[in-house]
Amino acid sequence: xxxxxxxxxxxxxxxxxxxxxxxxxxxxxxxxxxxxxxxxxxxxxxxxxxxxxxxxxxxxxxxxxxxxxxxxxxxxxxxxxxxxxxxxxxxxxxxxxxxxxxxxxxxxxxxxxxxxxxxxxxxxxxxxxxxxxxxxxxxxxxxxxxxxxxxxxxxxxxxxxxxxxxxxxxxxxxxxxxxxxxxxxxxxxxxxxxxxxxxxxxxxxxxxxxxxxxxxxxxxxxxxxxxxxxxxxxxxxxxxxxxxxxxxxxxxxxxxxxxxxxxxxxxxxxxxxxxxxxxxxxxxxxxxxxxxxxxxxxxxxxxxxxxxxxxxxxxxxxxxxxxxxxxxxxxxxxxxxxxxxxxxxxxxxxxxxxxxxxxxxxxxxxxxxxxxxxxxxxxxxxxxxxxxxxxxxxxxxxxxxxxxxxxxxxxxxxxxxxxxxxxxxxxxxxxxxxxxxxxxxxxxxxxxxxxxxxxxxxxxxxxx
Numbered sequence: 001x002x003x004x005x006x007x008x009x010x011x012x013x014x015x016x017x018x019x020x021x022x023x024x025x026x027x028x029x030x031x032x033x034x035x036x037x038x039x040x041x042x043x044x045x046x047x048x049x050x051x052x053x054x055x056x057x058x059x060x061x062x063x064x065x066x067x068x069x070x071x072x073x074x075x076x077x078x079x080x081x082x083x084x085x086x087x088x089x090x091x092x093x094x095x096x097x098x099x100x101x102x103x104x105x106x107x108x109x110x111x112x113x114x115x116x117x118x119x120x121x122x123x124x125x126x127x128x129x130x131x132x133x134x135x136x137x138x139x140x141x142x143x144x145x146x147x148x149x150x151x152x153x154x155x156x157x158x159x160x161x162x163x164x165x166x167x168x169x170x171x172x173x174x175x176x177x178x179x180x181x182x183x184x185x186x187x188x189x190x191x192x193x194x195x196x197x198x199x200x201x202x203x204x205x206x207x208x209x210x211x212x213x214x215x216x217x218x219x220x221x222x223x224x225x226x227x228x229x230x231x232x233x234x235x236x237x238x239x240x241x242x243x244x245x246x247x248x249x250x251x252x253x254x255x256x257x258x259x260x261x262x263x264x265x266x267x268x269x270x271x272x273x274x275x276x277x278x279x280x281x282x283x284x285x286x287x288x289x290x291x292x293x294x295x296x297x298x299x300x301x302x303x304x305x306x307x308x309x310x311x312x313x314x315x316x317x318x319x320x321x322x323x324x325x326x327x328x329x330x331x332x333x334x335x336x337x338x339x340x341x342x343x344x345x346x347x348x349x350x351x352x353x354x355x356x357x358x359x360x361x362x363x364x365x366x367x368x369x370x371x372x373x374x375x376x377x378x379x380x381x382x383x384x385x386x387x388x389x390x391x392x393x394x395x396x397x398x399x400x401x402x403x404x405x406x407x408x409x410x411x412x413x414x415x416x417x418x419x420x421x422x423x424x425x426x427x428x429x430x431x432x433x434x435x436x437x438x439x440x441x442x443x444x445x446x447x448x449x450x451x452x453x454x455x456x457x458x459x460x461x462x463x464x
Contacts, residue, residue, distance in 0.1 A: 001044065001208050003182075003221045008044045011204060014051075017123070021052035024122030026129045030106070032057035035079050035142065037104075039063050039072065039086040039094050042187045042209040045110050047197060049085050049119070050187075054140050054159075057131035058083075061142040061154060062188035069096035071151075076101035079142055079154050088113055135160040143190040143287040155287045162194060164340065165290030168312040170199035172295055174258060174283075175229055177204040182221060183231040184210055191260055194291035195283065196231050215239050219249045226253035233261040234268070237280060241272035254278045260285065260292070263363045269305035284308040284363055286338070288347045293317070293338050294361055303395065303403035307360040314341045319355050322367065330357045331377065331432075335367055378434050381427045382407055387415040392443045392451045393434060397464045404435040408456055411439050438462075 001008035009017060030036065036053045038060060040046045046062075053060040061079050063072060065087075076084065076097060084104050086094035088111045095116075098104045109116045133140075140162050142154040157165075175181055181200045185192035187209075200207045208225045210218065218236060221227065232240075237259045240246055254276055259269070260283040269280040279300045285292035294317070296309030311317050318327055319334040328334040336353035337346045352364040382391040390410040395403040409420060420437040428434075444455040457463040 001206060001225070003208050003210050003217075003225065006225075008209075009048075011201070014044070014047060014201070017048045018051040018055055019128030020123045020125050021048060021119070022055035022128045023126040024124045025052060025056040025058065026131065027124065028106070028122065030056060030058055030083055031131065032133070032138070034058040034083060035061055035081040036083040036085060037061045037063050037076055037079070037081040038188070039065065039067075039084060039090055040110075040188075041065050041087055041090075042183075042192075043087075044209060045087075045119075046187050046209070047201065047207075050193070050197075052122075055128045055131070057133055057138075059139050059142060061144075062193060063144065064186060064188045065090055067093075069093045070100070072097035073100035075144070075152070075154070076104055082106065083108070085109075085119060087111075091116065133159055135163070141190075141290075143193075143290070144188065145287045146189075157287075157290050161290045161340070161343075162198075164314060165190075165194045165285075165292070166198040166202060168314055169195055169292050169295070170202045172292075172312050173297055174256070174281075174295055175200050175203055175205055179203075179205045179228045179255075180208060180225055180253075181205050181229045181231070182208045182210055182225070182227045184218060184233060184236055185231055185261060190287045190291050191283075191285050192231070195260070195285060215243060216245065219246060219251070222251050222254065223249045228253055228255045229258070230254060230256075231258045231260060231283070234259050234264040237264055237272050238268050241268050241275060246275065251276055256281060258283050258295070263365055264306065266306040269299070273300070273305075280305065282306070282308045282363075284351075284361070286347070286349055289315070289338055289340055293340075296360070301403070302358075302360075303398060303405070304356075304360050307356070307362050309361065310359050311338075311361070315339075316341075317361065318346070319353055319361075328354065330355055333364055336361065336363070378405065378407055378424055378428060378432060381424050382409055382420065382437070385409075385415075385420065385423055387411055387413045388420070390443050392456065394451060394453045394456060396435075396457065396462050398435070405433075406462070407434045407437045408440050408443055408460065409437055410441065410443060415439075 036058050083106045085108050108119045110119045139156045140159040141157045144152045183192045183196040187193050257280045273280045281296050281299045283292050284294040293315045294308040299305045316339045321334045333354045336349045336351050339346045352367045378393045388409045389412040393407045396406040398404040417437045425433040444452040
């Protein structure tokens with residue numbers, strides 16, 4: 001659905017348009033092995049073009065509309081694109097890029113622009129052609145990388161890899177058939193395409209194509225279309241958490257906000273959830289994995305708002321020391337690597353991360369020139385305080401977070417709980433901070449030294 005006009009095809013109309021365009025592409029000689037670049041904004045036409053190209057057996061290559069002509073030309077040349085589909089307001093950029101990309105033989109544009117073939121000429125009214133493909137060997141999609149560590153490059157994804165990436169989300173519980181879904185991550189990004197667009201279409205959900213980049217555009221669309229699921233980058237989650245303009249919009253239709261594209265602190269997630277009255281979760285993925293690999297659906301229940309979770313079905317992962325390649329223990333940072341059931345090799349992500357003792361992954365950011373400093377442990381920090389004789393940190397039931405880390409300290413000399421809390425959190429990164437410190441006269445332990453959590457909570461009056 002177009003967010004501005006509200007126009008958009010039904011699922012049946014979309015399927016018919018895809019088949020008709022696919023037949024037209026094959027009739028025009030655009031089929032297996034042909035790379036077709038999609039230089040299109042997030043509109044219903046993007047979905048038609050994407051699936052028509054794939055149904056014709058060709059290879060779809062979505063390109064961000066923000067790419068200048070020189071970058072677009074580089075990508076067209078690097079991928080061997082022979083066909084370019086564009087949009088009226090982008091036509092000048094596309095025509096300029098084609099001048100420097102001699103491999104492009106055909107240029108189609110939506111609408112009725114002079115001196116260019118209209119996309120409508122491909123609509124034959126015929127059903128989709130029966131084009132044989134090898135799911136595990138035929139490339140369906142070229143997905144552009146994020147470009148965080150160099151110019152964006154295209155990753156080749158087979159039909160099987162694209163379907164597996166879509167099914168991870170469709171069967172993961174993030175989206176349901178009755179949802180209205182919006183993504184502020186562009187369809188040209190594999191996380192927007194295979195993390196929202198394709199799973200939502202498979203499930204029969206409604207997808208709202210967001211037209212603008214401003215925060216008021218976002219708020220207006222969320223309100224007018226009663227969006228229930230929103231996939232947003234961290235900066236927009238922060239906008240929802242703190243921007244005063246949010247209070248002027250009715251956003252109670254939202255049942256979940258999913259943050260992806262970078263780390264999101266627990267503080268921002270908690271503030272956004274409290275303001276909107278819905279859970280805020282984190283997701284993680286990459287182009288090489290055909291979309292989302294991690295999705296933390298139990299963030300609120302487990303008190304892990306800053307984690308991307310344990311990994312979706314079909315995804316194996318590990319955190320390795322970048323220098324030695326050895327697996328890192330809990331809470332020690334390294335590079336996150338993932339492996340899919342459809343592949344044999346471990347994919348480097350270039351992202352620094354660590355895992356907790358329960359197997360939940362926390363993204364720290366891109367790996368830079370130096371190795372990330374290991375995160376401090378709350379128990380270690382508190383034990384170093386001169387007024388503390390013994391300490392334990394355990395999860396405590398919390399009405400908002402599900403579980404939250406609390407510290408319990410046996411004191412060697414008088415000190416206030418507030419001073420201890422300020423001390424420990426001043427020495428910890430945000431994702432390791434404790435919610436409270438409770439002075440106690442004893443920390444019950446087993447003969448082997450293990451903390452007896454229930455007995456400790458009962459002594460403090462915090463047992464559920």
